[in-house]
Amino acid sequence: MPPPTLIPGLGPTRRTPFGEITPGRYLRLLLEEIQELYRADQVPWVIGYSGGKDSTLVTALVWWALAGLPPEERTKTVHVISTDTLVENPLVAAWVGRSLDSMREAAAAQHLPIEVHRLTPAVEDSFWTCLIGRGYAAPRPKFRWCTERLKIKPSNKFIRSVVAAHGEAILVLGIRKAESAARAKAMARHEKGRVRDRLSPNGELPNSLVYSPIEALTNDEVWILLMQYDNPWGHSHKDLLGLYQGASPDSECPLVVDTTTPSCGASRFGCWTCTMVSQDKSLKAMIANDDDNDWLRPLLELRNALDIDDDRHLRDYRRSNGSLMLFHGRLVHGPYTQTAREDWLRRLLRAQRQIRTRGPEYVRDLSLISMEELHAIRHEWVVVKHEIEDTLPGIYQQETGEHFPGPALLDGGVGFDADDMAVLREVCDGDESQYQGIRALLGVERRFRTAGRRAGYFEALEKTVTKHMFTDEEDALRYAISRDQIRAGFYDQSETEPQGPDETDPNESATEESS
Template identity: 35%
Template sequence: MKFCEKCLNPISEKNEFSIQVISEELLADPRDWIIGYSGGKDSSTVLALVLESLRRTRSDKTVTIVYCDTGVEIPLVNEYVYTVFNNLTEECKLFNINVQIKVAKPKLEDTFFVKVIGRGYPSPTNKFRWCTDRLRINPIKQMIPDDTNVTVLLGVRKGESIERDRTITKHSTDGIYRYKQVGNSNVSIFSPIIDYSTRDVWETLKHSKFPQSIDYQVLGELYRSAGAECPVIKDPKGSACGKGRFGCWTCTVVRQDSAVTLLIEQGYENLRPLLKFRNWLYLARDNPKFRCKKRRNLQPGLGPLTLSAREIILEKLLEAQNVSKIKLITQAEIDLIQELWKKDKNSMSYLHIEKCH
């Protein structure tokens, strides 16, 4: 297949080329296909193009859509994603398209609040970003076993940053739009929108007639109000998702959460208690009165959050939940948190580091 430069415009012609590439890969690739979906514009574009390819080829291949629900996603975005999934399931049935939707979630012991309030982890910083592995990377890995040959479709695009372009080039292969997955040779990354501009992406979503489940108007409004999305498969060394992205509403890696702030300014007042809690947690993290003076391994340095600090954090979180009327923490998390508190209260080694105050 030859790529025609004039096919770059209009977007319908560029999409026709992409759909043709995807269709050929779909029929030739014996691997299972997994689409990494975050709810944002890029992954939505990939999803739309793949589903259109499935509709046209009438392939009986089952494609799995994977979404990572960290438990602390911005509620509006999370609600939008689940609405898309509910509608998409019915829409695909009408066209006999085989898709299965899987939601990856962190293990109970790895959730944000169990780690912070239960174990006493300080909320993430740029130097101690423990959240990425536990909330995003590990849950996805659990769905993609190391010994399984799969093709993962991602909404990766060139031109977003010099660092991103360098990484893309480094992991390119001879296959069209195919890239190597770091650390797992059984995974082939397929990025059909690698050459799309931001405008191409929005034009695709605006003019796509299928699937209707991806609501261009709703998604566009979310972007106008907040910013961009956090990738479903996150690079642990990449920039934090809280800066101009649909990331975790609890993110304290960045100084300010621009996404939630902008959403509140656009009238989503029920998010204000969440932002208030997040801003308080950002300051509380480095408050020496809230931290043990030794680490759990008894080495000197700021250690875990004290039990009293953790009790205060849970109290403030439940207050935010009550005021916002948004479910922020599950009962299972609270039960495990209380078990971990009890364990620390009965641990001589922990009581030793807490008494260092």
């Protein structure tokens, strides 16, 4: 346990949850509080660790508190969970991976009841399965499909497993009121429902409580604590400072000594594919601040390609279920087209090859997309979307120079090769809509051919014909306008932008569509 010395540069006293006391006394009382809460019951703890400054400090505080207890009092497990979205900034992902490895080794060597878990999203929920496979458009504020799948579901699944095994769990999080006004407001709201000292109810997960030990600290105080004490599992806090510094656009991350000095707390790491922000400032800064990070440039270029204001030309004018929806006289576009999805896959594999070629030794085997995801994407294309050309193996071989190690699909093979599809295109005489319609019907036929029961076969055929009955988008638009004019005679149509899910995917949340 670190000595409770005065934290320099913050004055003799400060307001804390324990009253007006010196920062050094605050640290001592905080460690004593952690020890007291830990010993109060047998409810296991789950620490959310991202590798950033806040979660690092929280994990270190719990570690120091446990190390200060007699071995016989370390009676329950503390789980440290880190969620890897599989599209994390590679520099940060490598940092977190090394930290987790060090944590496992140090916990075992120091005989601490700390277990480390790296969590990942299910393959069907991964970013690339959704975007390239299903064709989900890049995330936007009104179509934020990524956070739930990539971050929340993996961690919640683990927490629920702990609750199922022990009846309850305490989540230890590095959330702070100083992060934002919204965060402070949310934390204040949860405080009102506290059932035990310093433990707030979790509104999303039954039988779980939230403990936020550093909720009252400022950005500056977090950094000063990290810089004053060594990391207990041997991972350098100074290197963490350097990582934040490299991600700051102005290349500044000073050791703060007063309230007028800006900290680097604004440097924020996350998914390199994120289009929820106008630009990825941290990735851009990493490239600008260090020539050795130029290998990250293909990621930035691909991320910027995904983030375009108007991507209607890349998306089908129909929804995923084939329906047509109007908003202010325009069709609400659905998923990415086959051409766009194939292009995103090519770009991604190309970026992966470039990074492996140009990057440092530790990224020579970096996978931007896993083989499991590629298989899932191929299944979506061929089996679900009836794109029976089965182009993924060819794209993979062209971009990587390697044979795609995938099995044949659809009862021993798709049954059509490139020559067959060329003949079909020739028969359709350039009518793309007709070509796609016949192809989809062939896909339905092959799907039902080996089924034990053919229930739903005629419904599937009818739905496919209906989806592909338009010659082009203008034809579909005329039909939709005429249809809605007829409907207007029966009810008043709301002029609000549609936000509901496609009928074909009942698992989508109510915020997962946009025009």
